[in-house]
Amino acid sequence: MSPFHFEHLVWHWPIAFYLFFAGVSGGAMFFAVLLKNFILRGDAYKSGFVQAACIVAPITVMAGLGILVTDLTKPLHFWKIMVFYNLTSVMSVGVIILCIYMVFMFLWIALVFRPVIDEWCRTRFPWVLKLSAFLSSSEATITGLLVILALALGAYTGFLLSALPGYPMLKNPVLPILFLLSALSSGAAASLLGGVLMKGNPDGREVHLIHKIEIPLILVEMVAIFTFFLGLVLTGGQAKVAAANALGFGFWGVVFWVGILLVGLSVPLAMNLFMTATAKRRFAYVAGTATCSLIGVILLRHFILYAGQMTIA
Amino acid sequence: MDKSKRQFLQGSGAMIAGISLYVLTNGEVAGEQQKSAVKYAMLHDENKCIGCNACADNCRKVNQVPEGVARLEIIRTGPFGEYPNQYYHFTRKSCEQCEDSPCVHVCPTGAAFKDENTGIVSVNSWKCVGCQYCIAACPYHIRFINPVTKAADKCDFCRETQLKQGKQPACVEACPTKALVFGDLNDPNSEIVKALEENPVYRNKRDLGTHPKLFRIQAKQGGINV
Numbered sequence A: 001m002s003p004f005h006f007e008h009l010v011w012h013w014p015i016a017f018y019l020f021f022a023g024v025s026g027g028a029m030f031f032a033v034l035l036k037n038f039i040l041r042g043d044a045y046k047s048g049f050v051q052a053a054c055i056v057a058p059i060t061v062m063a064g065l066g067i068l069v070t071d072l073t074k075p076l077h078f079w080k081i082m083v084f085y086n087l088t089s090v091m092s093v094g095v096i097i098l099c100i101y102m103v104f105m106f107l108w109i110a111l112v113f114r115p116v117i118d119e120w121c122r123t124r125f126p127w128v129l130k131l132s133a134f135l136s137s138s139e140a141t142i143t144g145l146l147v148i149l150a151l152a153l154g155a156y157t158g159f160l161l162s163a164l165p166g167y168p169m170l171k172n173p174v175l176p177i178l179f180l181l182s183a184l185s186s187g188a189a190a191s192l193l194g195g196v197l198m199k200g201n202p203d204g205r206e207v208h209l210i211h212k213i214e215i216p217l218i219l220v221e222m223v224a225i226f227t228f229f230l231g232l233v234l235t236g237g238q239a240k241v242a243a244a245n246a247l248g249f250g251f252w253g254v255v256f257w258v259g260i261l262l263v264g265l266s267v268p269l270a271m272n273l274f275m276t277a278t279a280k281r282r283f284a285y286v287a288g289t290a291t292c293s294l295i296g297v298i299l300l301r302h303f304i305l306y307a308g309q310m311t312i313a
Numbered sequence B: 001m002d003k004s005k006r007q008f009l010q011g012s013g014a015m016i017a018g019i020s021l022y023v024l025t026n027g028e029v030a031g032e033q034q035k036s037a038v039k040y041a042m043l044h045d046e047n048k049c050i051g052c053n054a055c056a057d058n059c060r061k062v063n064q065v066p067e068g069v070a071r072l073e074i075i076r077t078g079p080f081g082e083y084p085n086q087y088y089h090f091t092r093k094s095c096e097q098c099e100d101s102p103c104v105h106v107c108p109t110g111a112a113f114k115d116e117n118t119g120i121v122s123v124n125s126w127k128c129v130g131c132q133y134c135i136a137a138c139p140y141h142i143r144f145i146n147p148v149t150k151a152a153d154k155c156d157f158c159r160e161t162q163l164k165q166g167k168q169p170a171c172v173e174a175c176p177t178k179a180l181v182f183g184d185l186n187d188p189n190s191e192i193v194k195a196l197e198e199n200p201v202y203r204n205k206r207d208l209g210t211h212p213k214l215f216r217i218q219a220k221q222g223g224i225n226v
């Protein structure tokens, strides 16, 4: 059995990247709001980390949507998903969330960069200032909705797979929680990596705050993974077989133990603890840790998708 | 706590409440069974089946199913027993016409649907965008993308072909041993209701809660398999 081609495999790697990108986008926006509302306030637009999040989030969510569309057998008929929705379908609800999310994401980004936009438009397009003042008056609503939608997007990627009763490993109530947590850590990692690349201070307040959240996040993620597989084993039957197939000595077993548990979770956890304890935050440490987290999350999406489809009910 | 932090936490809380509500209400919708005037079902008598494939061939012809994919396959297992008394078992692989159909629940456009009047699960190939969610969701793994229409496809009890002309499904008509019975479960005098009352039948993967309407009579002899 080859790891990328086997019987009953329906969804291939493009879907794994779709799930990854949607998660990164939601996670990055979540942390951007966090940084702005908790420490940076009106100065948020000056922070390399917020800038990075505001670049990463739109690119990834659109890339994800692009992958979803090109992966259809009838890509030109994509509009039918928007017109004929079905509220029992997680995919349909997800696409609705994705679209509304994009609107609020752009509104929020515009609000963050309002000082820059206002400055630029003052003489050229004075009417924009009225518009931005109006947006600004509903900032609380926009921010609140954005947080809701960003978290929903992260969880949605998990619900998408957990609605498949034919695969006992995927039909698992822990999956949406696991995917939400890893979406958040990938968003944090993407903002950190982008932030230091954009000359953000690797020892800045933003990094301190994100690291403070990342440590418990990784721990809870580990607990979720443990619950995920223990649940499968205790369910017995095909669920137990699925857990054994996934974690055994095959290709995907190695991906799990080395790629996800070691590189994706343990190394970032150790590095975060080290950086917090020694207060040594250098470009290389922050960037390296974030890269490990991102690799871990990409691998997790592939692992769950492929290993999940290996065993059928 | 200051205002912006509070807003942030409120947002997160509302999201969790929203998701729980969505999951709860959908769970109820999914558990419902439909009451239709007619409820079509099929019975495959695996004792009578000789594995001649006449059903599958006629299905392909009547429903214009392209080569390389199939709405119906006869799966052969065996041989069982000792030479010269060896025999095979045959079972039907096609849509189980679930009452509570995962394919219908997951389809984002409603292209996978259950006909209200007959209970037949079918595909509207025009509405289908080919996301393959239904193919992944079907626990019986019988759906496929039709290479000609690029839409999801599967057995629809010949809803678009034979039934429209008032005939029996193509596979039923073709079977030389009358191993297939098709009919309305709501009609107490129908042939299928009588056959179901007289025979011990089984259905595949009932534990998944899909309530399949493809019934089977198990072949008498078989290998012992624990």
Ligand code: SF4
Residues within 6 Å of the ligand: B094, B095, B096, B097, B098, B101, B102, B103, B104, B121, B137, B138, B139, B140, B141, B142, B143, B154, B210
């Ligand atoms: S067997 Fe598969 S395709 Fe047929 S109704 Fe059930 S879930 Fe749908």
Ligand code: SF4
Residues within 6 Å of the ligand: B106, B107, B108, B109, B110, B111, B112, B123, B127, B128, B129, B130, B131, B132, B133, B134, B135, B151, B152
């Ligand atoms: S492939 Fe077509 S029928 Fe199946 S879920 Fe997608 S849109 Fe619906």
Ligand code: SF4
Residues within 6 Å of the ligand: B055, B058, B059, B060, B063, B071, B072, B094, B154, B155, B156, B157, B158, B169, B170, B171, B172
């Ligand atoms: S009922 Fe019609 S579509 Fe279904 S297997 Fe028989 S011939 Fe094919």
